[in-house]
Amino acid sequence: MRKNLFFLLISLISGIGIFTYFEAYNFLFVIIGLFVCGIFSFYKKSSLSFIFFGFSLGIFLASFSFSSYKLDKYENLDLNLLVVDKIKNQDSYTYYVLVKNENISEKSSFVSDKNFQIGDRIRANCDISWPNSNTNPYLFSYRKYLLSRKIKTKLDIKSYEKLGQSSSFFLKIKRNFRAYIDKVFGKNLSKESFLFVKSVILSEKYDKKEDLSKLGIAHILAISGLHIDLLMSFILFLLIKSNFSYKIAYPISLGLCLFYGYLISFPFSVLRVLIIYSLSFLAFLFKKGKDMEKNLILAMLIILFINPFAIFNSGFFLSFLAGFAIYVIYPKLIRGKKYSYLKKYMIFLGTLQVVLAFHIIYYYGYINLLSFFANFIIVPVFTLSLYIIFGLIFLYPILGGFLSIFFMVLDFLIKSILDVGIFLNAFKIFLIDFPKESILISFYYLILIFLIVKFKNKKLRAKNFLTLSIFIVTFSIIRDGNKPTSFQMLDIGQGDFFVLEDGGDFYLFDCGEVSYKNYSSTEKIALPFLKSKGVKKIKAVFISHEDRDHMGALDKLSREFDLGVIISNKYNKNLGKNYKFLEMKEGNLYRGKNFTAQCLENFSGDENSNSMPLLIKINGFKILTMGDLPKEMEEKIARDIDILKVSHHGSKNSTSKKFVELTSPKIALISAGRKNTYGHPSKEVLKNLKNIKIYNTQTDGFCQIDFYKNSFKIKKYVKGGFFR
Structure with a gap:
């Protein structure tokens, strides 16, 4: 019985995981099919029945639970809120509330600097949305955390009226x-x-x-x-x-x-x-x-x-x-x-x-x-x-x-x-x-512990241990051995942060920071991301120019990692006061294991015109990065490329129609903050790029381009659903 319950548990968890990974699919026929297989196996007195039942039950429970949340179907409502829990933050409170309005009765949350009490009844006009999620891999997802507490939405309260205290004995206690x-x-x-x-x-x-x-x-x-x-x-x-x-x-x-x-x-x-x-x-x-x-x-x-x-x-x-x-x-x-x-x-x-x-x-x-x-x-x-x-x-x-x-x-x-x-x-x-491994590695480790303790027969224990170890080690070697060179765009908001991973070496192409109040994109995004990849040393950092949204993370990075040389042009020599600095002149080439980075030209002028344009070549494919270079300078370094890192976050002062025609990129990368006050990317730039596949951090989050011998593949992290 214990074994069958274990099979049921593992398959149930797997079924829930399958639903969250393929949330957009209709699982009705899958659930029915698995349930029928379970009945057939049960009739045959096979333990497989618990696996089939577990999978079907996991998918059904996740689907039913997810569809039971109704509040996110609305955009703006007058709601009756009952405060059931509160958490004190540094300068505000997070409130968990029971929402009631006509046919709606579910939990939600909101953040406020007002000090409400548990049991307070509030009438509020609210905008309703999903909580923030991680748009970069390996990082904490507040959206999933709240769902684990049976909360799917967050409220933005525009106006409210306190109605007094609830008469609930339990809330009072x-x-x-x-x-x-x-x-x-x-x-x-x-x-x-x-x-x-x-x-x-x-x-x-x-x-x-x-x-x-x-x-x-x-x-x-x-x-x-x-x-x-x-x-x-x-x-x-x-x-x-x-x-x-x-x-x-x-x-x-x-x-x-x-x-x-x-x-x-x-x-x-x-x-x-x-x-x-x-x-x-x-x-x-x-x-x-x-x-x-x-x-x-x-x-x-x-x-x-x-x-x-x-x-x-x-x-x-x-x-x-x-x-x-x-x-x-x-x-x-x-x-x-x-x-x-x-x-x-x-x-x-x-x-x-x-x-x-x-x-x-x-x-x-x-x-x-x-x-x-x-x-x-x-x-x-x-x-x-x-x-x-x-x-x-x-x-x-x-x-x-x-x-x-x-x-x-x-x-x-x-x-x-x-x-x-x-x-x-x-x-x-x-x-x-440690680098971030798959959760499957952790479960594999548990299985090994269980085998070592469970089986008293040493030969049987050794056999199972050896079989699993050979499988997992082989899988890890194959996976790591075939790891391609990759160019990665982090979503840090209104800034640029690009990582090039080359045969175990790590390079940065700009490392901006977005910060306000107690928030720092370096602390919340860049550092955890790099650590999750097992980064100990950053071999070189290419800085386009000295704006904070392109190099603001340098100090924090230098405290956490062995930071190699900082590379920029002669107009950004202030970097040399604090870091080991290498000046890159027009035509200079930096060689990595599987890539080259060439400085195309040094421009003088204001801080954006000082941006250093780089042509990165990986397996014959060309990436053009330019920092915040204005369009009149862009056209001077235009050439045929495969991938364009759009200048100045998509500002109307860059990426002219003529420049796009001269470079004819297949892919355009835009790193810009959601709802930024600058209006980036501009409608004009998007129109200029209309026939090109665009990857924008605002909608796609983190993007990774893996380069193979004769091709490259792009993966975006945000899929457009609740879970991703």
Whole structure:
């Protein structure tokens, strides 16, 4: 039965993934076909029936859930909003609201600097749209994250009227509980300790979570559901000590934990623990043996039945992987062994580290060799802190000021955790960055772990291990060995950032930055993208001219990577004050492994006229890049090309009709920001390019051109659907 449930789970996840990848297709006949195959296989008593049922069910659940959202069918509405949750940002709040209007009843979100409260009722005139998504590969998608929370839309509130507070008892309790946590810990702990406690207790965003993630200890905040495990044990212990029988104490403890789960909006780590505890209690009532492996699979299936798009939440997978390590792998490693408590604890931590390793690499792009040591030190301190936190929550209304010594101890413990984190993070040498691999590599790694632990027959284990390893290594070698030279246009907004990947070497052709308030395209897009590709060194950076939208990322890049020579013309020599500079004169040629870059001419004039035009040749194909060169200069360097990087983001001052006729490109690349105030690309330029295939970051996002011996292929990241 456990094997069949596993087949059902894997195929269900695959079915959901298939729907999201091919969202535009009509899956009705596919679902029916797979279901019929499942019935036929079930009749034949084949385990394949669970695979067919899983695929059909996954596609059906994803399709049904996705089509159930109605709000995005409208553009402008007067809506009744009920605030059900809120998150404090640096200078604003993110609100999750229940939207009601005639036939509509679904969750949505909006961002505002107004301080609404949970339970507030609002009448608002709203524009409705999809949340922002990543338009470059490997990066975080806020749109998919919100869908994992059963939210498909965002609201832009143009005007609103507060209608008062909801009469809902549960929302009132939720609001009062958060206020109570603020009251109890806000005035009795230092600010840093208070923010940490709020993150742990309320599952709120913690600004320094990345520091904990880099040490592999972010699970203490929520991922492993450790605080629910401890809370359940804590309440159960108190009830049994108060002479409650186990049969009564357990459901009371579970009920209180379920209510706590509601108060913090049921993060996946909490759901996982609560479902497993519920299944275990049912097994106890019906006198069935406890099967934690089966309960783990059932818990995952239940969550996916309720919300198939939970697969887009890293917390969902990491939480269940932690459960896999705790409930399945760890017991197998210590069963029948007379280990000391210390050795068991070390095996427990080691199991967590090993099982989570590749998925942490997949989601975060790095792993810290100090992670085991950090967990060894911090987890016991955190566990003690949690017991004190829960004790203070229960006892503060009774004892109040008499608990000051415990607040002092708690403050010391939390500061110790944070200080140890800061100290260990200072050893950058132990933090290893990895290129972004396929999620399939991570699952393959899990299968290997399972085979090693599951099969007691060493020959069988070695055979399976060897077979899978040969397959995956062969696949990786073939894939990497045939990697073509590629020219990539990042979508950074109103700026230019182009990457040339050449046989393991990386070059940049302009590296602009778009920044405002607390946002930086370099920090949010360029750096994560380059790190996800495994970049350690940038061999050379070609700068067209010194405008910020063409070279503004240089400082941040130099702090993160081994930055090679900066190449530009004599009119951009200011770059030489801070970087190793190479002047490129007219006719100069730079040679890479599989490409050449030639400076066509040096123009003098204003800052745009100073732009250095380059002719890049890859396998005989020609790319012309020009920075912001005006059209009167463009025509002087016109020649027959294959690909044109349109000058000045498509400004009307560039890319004349005559220039296009002289160069006759097959492809035009435009890098411009959405809804930019300059009106780029201009209608005039688009008209001049009307017979040429245009790839524009505004509509296509990231674009990659792969060059082969006699051809090239272009891939755009944005496909025009919800998921891409």
